[in-house]
Amino acid sequence: MASPLEQFEISPIVPIQLGSVDVSFTNSSLWMVITVVVAGGTLAIAAGRGAMVPGRLQSIGELLYEFIAGLIKETIGAEGRKYFPIIFTIFVFVLTGNLLGMVPYSFTFTSHIIVTFAMAIVIFIAVTILGFARHGTHFFAFFVPPGTPLIMYPLMIPIEILSYLSRPISLAVRLFANMMAGHILLKVIAGFVAAMGVFGILPLALVVALTGLEIIIAFLQAYVFTILTCLYINDSIKLH
């Protein structure tokens, strides 16, 4: 029987070697391209019509727009308007990737830590640059929690810096761990269906329920990834 981990295997589709670096176009890359095409295509069609009374597709587009706009207003406030494009892109990319991963025989690139970590580190570096651009060297004050007595500085500053550095890790791990755990669980339970014969109906029912739960998690984790990005941007703009 196939291992429940087989679904995460990376297989090159078009092998490309650049010097000593393997930059092959893999199944993971393929699904990222599919995600971009599906998300971009859906939104392009949704935005193209511009009808006064929105159809189904346009409703999806408007719902997404208003959801992210509301999220930014709540977490960052009026200043956050500028960052709408990047936040919206992150949300739609992660959400579409998670949802496409639920399609049987597809590949879930968000269940690979290198993918989520790459996104997290880009966000982390961008947010740090934003902080320095906004506040200059005053941004270092971010590492001193307000109300710290001077004698605690040698202890608090390293702790705050480490806490800051741990952000991309917790951001990446949260998305990756949720997606990977869910997909392994589905495969393991599904493995019982064939093994248990007639009683396989029980795990089958469980798989159906878990598939629903996974779709919720796909939304939830995309939301969490996005809201944390918003909070980090907010921290950089406002310092504490």
Added chain:
Amino acid sequence: MSEPERPSSLDDLNQRLKDARGKFAPDAAPEDEGASSGGLGLGFRVAIDLVAGVAVGVFVGWLLDRWLGTTPWLMVLFFFLGAGAGFSNVLRAERESRKKPD
């Protein structure tokens, strides 16, 4: 006949613009933050935040050790600092989740 209608539609547009701008008024302060999604979500977040702090501490300590040749003392020191960072992450997450009344 159409003359009197135009100012009124302009006023209307003005009003709508004002309303739209009001939605993003600068004093529309953030009122609820935090990625709370019930107890499970918060628990998961706390667990990852705690471990991430320790992991980053150990990694930074290990890097400094390799650079300065002080193996393993800085790693030990940064393990504890990392644990402190992890706890500080958790406290912050908890504070954020409490800000939101639910």
